[in-house]
Amino acid sequence: MRGLIIGRYQPFHKGHLEVIKCILKEVDELIIGVGSAQISHTLENPFTAGERITMIFESLKEEGLENKCHYIIPIPDIWNNSLWVRHVIALTPKFNIVYTGNPLSRRLFMEEGFEVRIPPLFDRLKYSGTEIRKRMIKGENWEELVPFAVVRIIKEIKGVERLRDISKSDKITYLKSGDTSP
Ligand code: ATP
Numbered sequence: 161m162r163g164l165i166i167g168r169y170q171p172f173h174k175g176h177l178e179v180i181k182c183i184l185k186e187v188d189e190l191i192i193g194v195g196s197a198q199i200s201h202t203l204e205n206p207f208t209a210g211e212r213i214t215m216i217f218e219s220l221k222e223e224g225l226e227n228k229c230h231y232i233i234p235i236p237d238i239w240n241n242s243l244w245v246r247h248v249i250a251l252t253p254k255f256n257i258v259y260t261g262n263p264l265s266r267r268l269f270m271e272e273g274f275e276v277r278i279p280p281l282f283d284r285l286k287y288s289g290t291e292i293r294k295r296m297i298k299g300e301n302w303e304e305l306v307p308f309a310v311v312r313i314i315k316e317i318k319g320v321e322r323l324r325d326i327s328k329s330d331k332i333t334y335l336k337s338g339d340t341s342p
């Protein structure tokens with residue numbers, strides 16, 4: 161039995177890890193979809209899909225769970241709800257059960273005939289990407305909310321500096337190909 165869970169993982173935190181451990185009691189294998197894969201360097205989505213995949217893989221390795229989550233797959237947005245499930249299916253190995261608490265996502269997968277289960281939430285006020293990004297910008301303790309591997313990777317890529325730089329402007333700037341300066 162193979163499950164699927166999709167998140168943005170900006171960044172991957174201990175709540176995500178706990179829910180994955182919980183789901184792995186119910187399925188043999190779990191596909192982790194990395195949503196909004198095309199977005200990075202914004203306040204809500206500071207990290208690239210590649211950086212997020214590394215965070216997830218290294219955190220799972222720390223826990224000895226990497227063999228049950230072979231597939232960590234980037235999924236770009238398509239802004240078309242009626243095609244969303246087909247889009248996910250096209251990018252992933254076959255799965256049987258979808259884990260999502262999002263009502264829209266639940267409805268879309270159910271309409272395509274999938275079994276959908278609502279995963280539990282762990283200390284949601286603390287373990288949330290929004291809270292972690294806020295703490296990073298304010299210089300508060302964000303490290304306690306993420307696995308050691310994520311602390312290491314964010315330090316390596318100077319992720320906090322990136323987020324603070326982005327937060328200096330209230331406008332999001334997109335660099336188009338051909339632009340020579342941001
Ligand atoms: P953001 O605040 O940026 O939206 P987030 O913490 O909600 O970040 P997402 O990447 O949006 O993280 O999470 C996707 C999914 O991960 C959620 O829909 C939820 O199912 C699960 N999740 C997030 N936080 C927790 C948590 N504390 N406990 C259990 N599951 C969680």
Ligand code: MG
Nearest residue numbers: 167168289290
């Ligand atoms: Mg969220």
